[in-house]
Amino acid sequence: MKTQRTPWHTATLVVGWLVSFGALAISGMAAAANTSTADHSKFKELQKHFASGPEVTKACLTCHTEAAKQVHRTKHWTWEYLNPVTQQKVGKKTMVNNFCISAGPNLPACASCHVGYGWKDASFDFKSEVNVDCLVCHDTTGIYRKPAGLAGNPVTKRMELPPGSGKFVDPIDLTKIAQKVSKSSRDTCGVCHFYGGGGDAVKHGDLDSSMSAPDREVDVHMDATGLDFTCGTCHATSAHDVPGSRFAPTVKDEGMKRIRGKKDDSNPANCVACHGKRPHPIQQAKLNDHTSKIACETCHIPAFARGGPATKMFWDWSTAGKMNEKGKPFQKKDEDGHVIYDSKKGDFILAKNVIPEYMWFNGTVYYTLVSDKIDPTKVVQISRFEGSPTDGKSLIFPVKVFRGKQPYDAGNNTLVTPHTAGTDDAAYWNTFSWPKAIAAGMAVTGAPFSGKIGFVETEMRWPINHMVAPKENALACQQCHSDNGRLKGIQGIYMPGRDSSRYLDILGGGAAFFALLGVLGHGALRIFSKRKKGGN
Amino acid sequence: MTEKVYIFKRFERFWHWTQAATILFLLLTGFEVHGAYKLFGFGRAVDLHTIAAWTLITLWVFAVFWHFTTGEWRQYIPTLDKVGAMIKYYLTGIFTDAPHPFRATTLTKHNPLQRLAYLFLWLGITPIIWFSGWFYLFYGQWRDWGVDRFLSLEWVAFFHVLGAYMILVFVIAHTYLITAGHTPTSHLKAMITGWEDTH
16 A cells, blocks of 8 residues: 655655664674674575575575474465364465455465465475575564565565566665575564555554554554563564464463563463453452453553555455546545545445454454355355353453455355456456456365356454553553443443443432422421421 | 530531531532532542441440440330320420420430330431441452352342431431520530530
8 A cells, every 4th residue: 555745745855764773783782792693794505596486595504404394384385273162264365355355266366475485386305404494584674675576585586576567676685684594573474464454554553664664652562662572572483483473362361471491381472471360450459350351462552554545344345347548457546645446346444543443353264165055145254253241261352443345155055265366368357357267276276166247245353462551541441431432332241331231220219209209398397397387 | 494404415516517427428429429510520429438438337336335324225225105295395385485395404305206216216227327337338349258149239239328317317307406495595505515504
């Protein structure tokens, strides 16, 4: 998404960006120099010209012999996850969403966020160690790029991208990048996780480019001039396995605070892991009473998309494919410069400072997969959160509910996986034909396609965990404890200020009213009888 | 001719007025927590309500101690003697300027209806308030105490609010009956100065 800016604004931004980027780069390097015991620029293996990504990996593996094997075991590599609770096989590889719908038939574009090189179709060798991309997570230069269309490869030779576009991209200096590798950072994680769904802030709303160097208001932990947490501070990674996932989030953390040396299987990417279950000081003990029913995030993330970029809240694919008067695809923007219509994608609604929706959630998520039948007369829940006030495992949790309308197979009543990105004849973004795009996409997925296409309303749920506000910006009591508070629709709990027994209020209020009426009447009679007597 | 009787001792008066103020404040903040109106804001109302409750508890500890060491607890021993006369007085006598059927003394400072009312307040209403309030306040400890299996906040709140309405009715009647002494101000004077005018 592009935003409209004045030239002066742009110049200020560029200068600001250069200054801050320079400062960050210097401080980053200084930090790396201070803590690391290795200066990779002195390694002979890295003092050569690298013609491709896998060549760099080969050099990395000469010392880090187990690294690729470790990466192979992770979701970052397999894009697959077997949920032990639901027994559903999920993961980016096969899942459907209501953003760009499906990665499977669009790998040359989507795999630019895969932690590997060259995954363009089913022939990809998942056992290859040299195909693991070390640089994307360990780059410190900020120049490493894996453009869409190259199946996760960086540009190593000057090339036209996309082919036939007339736009050329210069190769990046893999040697320089390799010599400067260090720990992963907010930027390296963010290069994929901030831009999920095809652009900055699009997907999550609580993860966007503002988290690269957030101020305290946006994220109290990651505050670049304060606590300065990186992603890895909470997502404490061991053997390349990054804990914390939206496929199976930890909602009610029954672990205790993490203590070194203590055996601990709890999820470190969880508030309770550091703060415990009674995190508020004794003066605010009442707040601690909330932790059995309410996730920390509910009060401490009062809104998402707070850092500047707007997040997508609604996406209607059914209106895609309109052309302008010249017969060309076009875009429409709102007054803030957000694209609200794109011929390739349809209509959007974007929003900033979004108040989450709240629901009981126990950490179990069910997905509607391509193999599942849907009921097109209802809104299809692509992801559905399980939870209830009585299961003992649920908390009230803040959620981004992403709504949309997307194509489905009206013959088989299943969701479909269109082939959208690419320059071939079937790619929707090239030739704007749903039948061709869906047929091609379903052929890749291997699911049956009847040829009948309809559009169905869908919803997805995204847990809100990031952009933790400073405590002074946490929700105030009355934002929930009132008739029209944020938790208005939450059932199964008694909330003072929101709930009361109507009969008791009628009875009690009535009793008080009649008592008042009684004493006033009695008093009036006394005054009246006294006057009468006085008059006599 | 006006006679003066010393009825209420210094601690008793202090206790009464502090308690009166605290109870009114508890009603004010409590009904805000209940959602009846907005005054302090929910969170502040909860805090103030809690502080006021602890204040009242402290006061009560002293008051109970005082009542037992001084023997003043006997003032609440119920009696049905003259209850009928009191009711009759409030229903008719008070309008015709009939003499008040009860004469307060240092040894029996409450009329029989008062005795019954206060006894009901101490043994009927306040236990409801204190028990429900205690569990309301320590909601976070229910699991540790093992009471979470049979207590629900909904019912605890129900009884607390029920108690509050009963106290509200009591306060209304009590405030009015201040004026129903031998003279309209004799009770009030007694509770301020300790001395009640009788005639």
